Amino acid sequence: MSGMIERLPGWPALPDLFGWVEAGLPGVHTAPGTHGIRVEERLTEGTYVLRAELPGLDPTKDVEITVTEGVLTLRAERSEETTEKHRTEFRYGTFTRSVRLPAGARGDEATAEYKDGVLIITIPVPEAKxxxxxxPVRHV
Incomplete structure (x- = not known):
């Protein structure tokens, strides 16, 4: 085989390592048929902040944010058409990402804002006392 790695018939080629690092292990953060969303998470001074890269979307139509049982799910749909002189290109897809919120996070008080292609979700996390x-022990 002279040093080459042969792919078995019927088996897909392995994705590159960089893609795994960016998207996480397959099936961990995304649903089948969807693409991952790049996020940054930060917990400081009683506030959890999630920043998500979502350029080119209309947040009022294309983005859905839900919190269920301590899990924040972000879902976005993109449908874009670019027309140039001799060609038209469509880019579309469903993007999703789920993250477990810190203990005590008040998901029902979450706020979200969108600016310059970045969605920022802020959730209060009061410090646990x-x-x-x-x-007392009762003597019986």
Whole structure:
């Protein structure tokens, strides 16, 4: 075989390592038939902030944000047509990303804003009060 890696018939070629790093392992963050969304997460001073790259979308029509049982799901649909002198190009697809929110996050108080192709979702995460409680023991 002289140093070449042969692909077995019927098996797809492996995706490049960079693609796995960017999108995560297949099936972990995205649903089948969808594309991943690049995100940054930050938790500081009682606030969770998620920034997502979504250029070229109309956030009022193309973006859906849901929070269910501590999981934030971001879904976007893109349908774009570019027409030049002798050709037309369509770019479309469904993009999705789900992330587990930090413990205590108040998803029902989330806010979102879109600027310059970046969606910013902010969710309050109040600091948990960790007081000490003494439990009396009853003698029976």
């Amino acid at each position: 960790t007081g000490t409680r003494t439990i």
